[in-house]
Amino acid sequence: MRHLLRRIGFYLVAVWASITLNFLIPRLAPGNPAEALIARFQGRIRPEALHSLEIEFGITNQNLWVQYVQYLNNLAHGNLGLSITYFPTPVTTVILQDIPWTLALIGLATIISFVLGTLLGIFLAWRRGTTLDSAIPPILTFLSAIPYFWLALISLYVLAYTLNLFPLNGGYDISVTPGLNINFIISAVQHGLLPALTIVVSSIAGWLLGMRNTMITTLSEDYVLMAEAKGLAERRVMFNYAARNAILPNITGFAINLGFVVGGSLLVEIVFSYPGVGFALLQAVQNSDYALMQGLFLFIALAVLAANFLADIVNAALDPRIRQERG
Numbered sequence: 001m002r003h004l005l006r007r008i009g010f011y012l013v014a015v016w017a018s019i020t021l022n023f024l025i026p027r028l029a030p031g032n033p034a035e036a037l038i039a040r041f042q043g044r045i046r047p048e049a050l051h052s053l054e055i056e057f058g059i060t061n062q063n064l065w066v067q068y069v070q071y072l073n074n075l076a077h078g079n080l081g082l083s084i085t086y087f088p089t090p091v092t093t094v095i096l097q098d099i100p101w102t103l104a105l106i107g108l109a110t111i112i113s114f115v116l117g118t119l120l121g122i123f124l125a126w127r128r129g130t131t132l133d134s135a136i137p138p139i140l141t142f143l144s145a146i147p148y149f150w151l152a153l154i155s156l157y158v159l160a161y162t163l164n165l166f167p168l169n170g171g172y173d174i175s176v177t178p179g180l181n182i183n184f185i186i187s188a189v190q191h192g193l194l195p196a197l198t199i200v201v202s203s204i205a206g207w208l209l210g211m212r213n214t215m216i217t218t219l220s221e222d223y224v225l226m227a228e229a230k231g232l233a234e235r236r237v238m239f240n241y242a243a244r245n246a247i248l249p250n251i252t253g254f255a256i257n258l259g260f261v262v263g264g265s266l267l268v269e270i271v272f273s274y275p276g277v278g279f280a281l282l283q284a285v286q287n288s289d290y291a292l293m294q295g296l297f298l299f300i301a302l303a304v305l306a307a308n309f310l311a312d313i314v315n316a317a318l319d320p321r322i323r324q325e326r327g
Contacts, residue, residue: 004313004316007309007312007313008309011305011308011309014305015302015305018298018301018302018305019072019075019298020068022294022297022298022301023067023068023071025294026290026293026294078092079092080092080095080291080294080295080298081291081294081295082291083284083289083291083292084287084288084289084290084291084292085280085283085284085287085289085292086292091291091292091294091295092295094280094292094295095277095280095295095296095299098275098276098277098279098280099277099299101171101274101275101276101277102269102276102277102278104188104192105192105195105196105199105268105274105276106199106268106276108196109195109196109199109200110199110203110254110257112196112200113199113200113203113204113207114207114250114254114257116200116204116207117203117204117205117206117207117208117210117211118207118208118211118247118250120136120204120208120211120212121207121208121209121210121211121212121215121250122211122212122215122238122239122242122243122246124136124137124208124212125211125212125213125215125216125219125242125246126215126219126238126242128212128216136208137205137208137209137212140204140205140208141205141209143201143202143205144201144202144203144204144205144206146202148198148202148267148268149267149271151198151201151202152195152198152267152268152271152272153271155194155197155198156168156194156271156272159194160194166190166191166193166194167190167191167194169272169273169274170191170272170273170274170275171188171191171192171274171275171276172184172187172188172191173187173191191272191274192274194272195268195271195272195274198268199268206253207250207253207254210249210250210253211246211247211250214246214247214249214250215242215243215246217246218242218243218245218246219242221245223241224237224241224242227241248315251311251314251315252311252315254311255307255308255310255311255314256304256307256308256311266278266279266281266282269282270282277296277299277300280292280296281293281296284296
């Protein structure tokens with residue numbers, strides 16, 4: 001219990017630091033969102049409206065502490081300001097619209113890659129020295145060494161353009177109506193299959209090699225040798241004794257990756273013109289949309305902290321030594 005309270009305290013401090021930095025950095029950056037919006041509309045907004053826009057975007061000359069308190073109050077009410085890119089849509093609305101696409105594509109692809117890579121790593125470590133152990137890791141390592149954008153472009157050209165097996169771009173067909181209906185779901189799945197496949201192919205080697213190497217080290221431990229000497233079932237020794245302890249580093253890496261999933265995969269969403277948080281972040285940078293960048297950075301930071309907190313809990317549950325040492 002004391003270990004859990006310590007971790008909660010640590011992550012609360014980290015959340016406060018993330019929120020504070022997210023407040024300070026945009027205010028130290030040059031530029032003014034209201035001026036950027038007027039420049040973007042190229043005369044369609046009169047310069048006299050600058051002051052009104054500054055008030056709308058929360059730009060004031062008040063003391064920094066007063067602004068900080070107002071920022072925390074707005075944050076507590078879910079108000080992250082207005083987006084210039086999607087003006088006058090609130091930043092919270094933009095994020096909530098893009099998050100489901102990113103989670104559905106990159107989140108599921110990351111989970112599939114982690115599960116397949118970990119299971120393959122366990123199996124190959126248990127059967128080390130066999131033909132499969134000699135063939136599979138080099139092949140997957142070669143595929144993961146290919147630059148992702150190049151692999152994505154080749155997949156798009158061969159599988160989508162030449163063979164017409166997948167749609168070329170977008171998140172769904174423009175002919176279907178978005179919503180919880182069968183046509184939209186089928187269309188979204190079809191558009192997400194190829195991006196997900198390229199993510200899995202390019203990332204599975206890391207999980208496999210990490211799990212295989214740790215598993216081989218764990219198999220030489222005394223408790224594993226004792227379990228084998230006691231005549232326990234092969235599957236029980238492999239999963240309950242060896243894999244349970246060898247998987248701890250992979251869980252930590254998975255938690256970090258899962259946190260960054262919220263940020264989207266920028267290359268995926270650019271190459272496949274796929275809607276999501278990564279593409280929204282690119283547009284925010286191109287349009288000097290500080291409010292949207294600020295909201296996205298905060299959301300990504302909180303997601304990474306939440307994922308690491310869950311990893312700490314899972315590691316402590318799987319390995320009692322962590323509770324004892326830190327307690």
